[in-house]
Amino acid sequence: xxxxxxxxxxxxxxxxxxxxxxxxxxxxxxxxxxxxxxxxxxxxxxxxxxxxxxxxxxxxxxxxxxxxxxxxxxxxxxxxxxxxxxxxxxxxxxxxxxxxxxxxxxxxxxxxxxxxxxxxxxxxxxxxxxxxxxxxxxxxxxxxxxxxxxxxxxxxxxxxxxxxxxxxxxxxxxxxxxxxxxxxxxxxxxxxxxxxxxxxxxxxxxxxxxxxxxxxxxxxxxxxxxxxxxxxxxxxxxxxxxxxxxxxxxxxxxxxxxxxxxxxxxxxxxxxxxxxxxxxxxxxxxxxxxxxxxxxxxxxxxxxxxxxxxxxxxxxxxxxxxxxxxxxxxxxxxxxxxxxxxxxxxxxxxxxxxxxxxxxxxxxxxxxxxxxxxxxxxxxxxxxxxxxxxxxxxxxxxxxxxxxxxxxxxxxxxxxxxxxxxxxxxxxxxxxxxxxxxxxxxxxxxxxxxxxxxxxxxxxxxxxxxxxxxxxxxxxxxxxxxxxxxxxxxxxxxxxxxxxxxxxxxxxxxxxxxxxxxxxxxxxxxxxxxxxxxxxxxxxxxxxxxxxxxxxxxxxxxxxxx
Amino acid sequence: xxxxxxxxxxxxxxxxxxxxxxxxxxxxxxxxxxxxxxxxxxxxxxxxxxxxxxxxxxxxxxxxxxxxxxxxxxxxxxxxxxxxxxxxxxxxxxxxxxxxxxx
Numbered sequence: 001x002x003x004x005x006x007x008x009x010x011x012x013x014x015x016x017x018x019x020x021x022x023x024x025x026x027x028x029x030x031x032x033x034x035x036x037x038x039x040x041x042x043x044x045x046x047x048x049x050x051x052x053x054x055x056x057x058x059x060x061x062x063x064x065x066x067x068x069x070x071x072x073x074x075x076x077x078x079x080x081x082x083x084x085x086x087x088x089x090x091x092x093x094x095x096x097x098x099x100x101x102x103x104x105x106x107x108x109x110x111x112x113x114x115x116x117x118x119x120x121x122x123x124x125x126x127x128x129x130x131x132x133x134x135x136x137x138x139x140x141x142x143x144x145x146x147x148x149x150x151x152x153x154x155x156x157x158x159x160x161x162x163x164x165x166x167x168x169x170x171x172x173x174x175x176x177x178x179x180x181x182x183x184x185x186x187x188x189x190x191x192x193x194x195x196x197x198x199x200x201x202x203x204x205x206x207x208x209x210x211x212x213x214x215x216x217x218x219x220x221x222x223x224x225x226x227x228x229x230x231x232x233x234x235x236x237x238x239x240x241x242x243x244x245x246x247x248x249x250x251x252x253x254x255x256x257x258x259x260x261x262x263x264x265x266x267x268x269x270x271x272x273x274x275x276x277x278x279x280x281x282x283x284x285x286x287x288x289x290x291x292x293x294x295x296x297x298x299x300x301x302x303x304x305x306x307x308x309x310x311x312x313x314x315x316x317x318x319x320x321x322x323x324x325x326x327x328x329x330x331x332x333x334x335x336x337x338x339x340x341x342x343x344x345x346x347x348x349x350x351x352x353x354x355x356x357x358x359x360x361x362x363x364x365x366x367x368x369x370x371x372x373x374x375x376x377x378x379x380x381x382x383x384x385x386x387x388x389x390x391x392x393x394x395x396x397x398x399x400x401x402x403x404x405x406x407x408x409x410x411x412x413x414x415x416x417x418x419x420x421x422x423x424x425x426x427x428x429x430x431x432x433x434x435x436x437x438x439x440x441x442x443x444x445x446x447x448x449x450x451x452x453x454x455x456x457x458x459x460x461x462x463x464x465x466x467x468x469x470x471x472x473x474x475x476x477x478x479x480x481x482x483x484x485x486x487x488x489x490x491x492x493x494x495x496x497x498x499x500x501x502x503x504x505x506x507x508x509x510x511x512x513x514x515x516x517x518x519x520x521x522x523x524x525x526x527x528x529x530x531x532x533x534x535x536x537x538x539x540x541x542x543x544x545x546x547x548x549x550x551x552x553x554x555x556x557x558x559x560x561x562x
Numbered sequence: 563x564x565x566x567x568x569x570x571x572x573x574x575x576x577x578x579x580x581x582x583x584x585x586x587x588x589x590x591x592x593x594x595x596x597x598x599x600x601x602x603x604x605x606x607x608x609x610x611x612x613x614x615x616x617x618x619x620x621x622x623x624x625x626x627x628x629x630x631x632x633x634x635x636x637x638x639x640x641x642x643x644x645x646x647x648x649x650x651x652x653x654x655x656x657x658x659x660x661x662x663x664x665x
Contacts, residue, residue, distance in 0.1 A: 033618055047623065048580070050650065097578060416641075416645055417645065417651055425645075427651070477641070478641070
């Protein structure tokens with residue numbers, strides 16, 4: 001894992017000292033809020049509905065146990081004993097007080113963490129496949145590339161005032177777990193016909209009020225051209241992107257309005273200009289970073305303890321079958337720890353839970369933890385013989401919910417319980433839906449189903465790419481929830497289709513149950529997932545289940561005409 | 563016919579804690595909505611907001627919000643303001659805790 005060098009440490013110390021002075025000047029009245037606001041946003045500090053919120057970057061979702069312990073300490077000392085993991089692999093503290101934020105930032109710096117560029121019209125935290133370096137299907141570890149992009153984009157003088165925020169995602173696997181097609185820039189590590197490593201570059205994806213699937217701007221970019229090409233794209237966007245209308249300012253609109261071919265021409269022209277300025281130092285830096293991401297020393301040991309536990313303990317077996325993913329190393333597994341216990345807040349972890357996860361990572365997991373954009377915690381490198389002990393420890397901490405990839409593994413944004421932009425609540429909707437399917441004992445029968453909830457049109461909850469998406473809106477002063485079906489965030493990315501009129505807060509859980517029961521009734525067999533069934537039959541059977549009165553009315557009308 | 567004016571309360575977030583505050587008739591910032599001044603005249607509401615917004619060392623983001631008169635002071639007309647005066651619904655945090663301590 002990447003460790004800060006002297007430059008990183010000094011840079012962060014200087015930034016934190018600057019922000020400490022800025023906070024002091026705001027408090028003593030020397031700075032107005034208009035002057036202070038951009039400064040606090042550059043440092044990840046928002047003002048939300050009930051309090052300030054500090055968004056801390058977890059670069060490409062990777063943490064060491066010492067960092068996780070420090071996040072727990074911060075939650076206890078300056079917040080309310082918990083943190084919220086987000087869909088950008090970040091952690092948010094919901095209750096910091098302004099005068100204490102500089103101390104929090106200093107505590108983060110002690111473990112190589114910061115909150116820089118987690119807000120504002122800058123390049124945000126670079127996300128990556130949460131199974132990076134561990135997944136059996138991986139071509140290359142995306143984290144060195146993500147770290148290089150982080151270093152390049154942090155405090156990049158040209159890109160501090162972009163038309164709008166800018167998000168990168170990187171994957172090193174053909175199975176896209178990083179939603180690269182819904183990012184401003186998606187980088188996919190690939191090999192060309194000659195076997196040389198390089199990148200497929202996607203541009204102009206995004207969710208929000210105008211969702212778009214990213215388009216390929218370069219189908220093969222040689223490895224050494226990465227930074228100049230990224231710089232060319234952001235540079236063209238910085239010039240061409242609209243600043244007259246906030247809602248048309250993202251690069252997805254720039255690409256949409258100018259066309260991908262024009263965009264490509266401009267980017268290639270800019271690339272030709274700046275390519276000579278990159279003398280190879282960036283590749284030397286990348287090589288140094290890559291060395292720091294060398295795989296841990298995997299051990300060769302029998303897995304009989306795992307096999308025995310699987311045979312004898314049905315609870316362990318259910319968890320293992322749901323929450324483990326194939327690891328590249330023999331005898332190892334990737335463990336996804338669900339932060340989605342039925343009825344609890346998706347993505348929240350208490351300080352005690354964070355400490356336990358840190359302990360488990362240290363003892364059994366080569367000191368590594370990941371945060372997924374699906375708001376779970378990953379132990380990426382676990383030997384199977386250690387799984388029974390890990391499961392027992394997780395169970396004692398309320399962390400052994402066996403629901404990863406199932407309907408209760410819901411992505412939900414904070415919604416109107418915290419967010420100043422929200423138009424409706426998300427969290428209680430997620431809680432109620434998860435609890436409903438737990439009570440029905442149906443979710444393992446339903447199988448893989450991604451349900452995602454956003455509490456406003458900005459789509460932090462990724463509802464557009466949920467197999468079932470829910471969007472909470474304010475309709476004439478009342479919470480109303482629209483449903484989309486058939487979205488997909490993988491390499492086959494698709495945007496969901498709206499079913500029709502929305503549902504009231506107290507109707508939405510029933511509506512979701514009707515969709516799921518319709519799926520169970522029409523699927524060919526248990527191997528046909530919800531998404532496969534939707535692609536086969538289309539929206540009509542689900543609409544009929546959602547709006548039975550429409551169907552009855554149509555029938556009545558047809559009969560009247562007969 | 564002139565449109566009817568919905569009564570207003572001046573609200574903001576406290577500078578240091580970030581929590582929700584309301585302006586009282588005697589120019590204090592209170593955490594308790596029932597103590598807020600319910601302004602029934604549009605012109606007065608605008609002036610109260612302008613004056614309140616200048617108090618930059620105490621608050622952030624002052625705005626006027628629709629309220630109606632209730633038995634126990636102003637009452638929100640929109641669910642957003644109902645959440646602001648209560649706190650989040652997933653944990654017993656925020657104003658609802660303070661409200662309990664006041665009883």
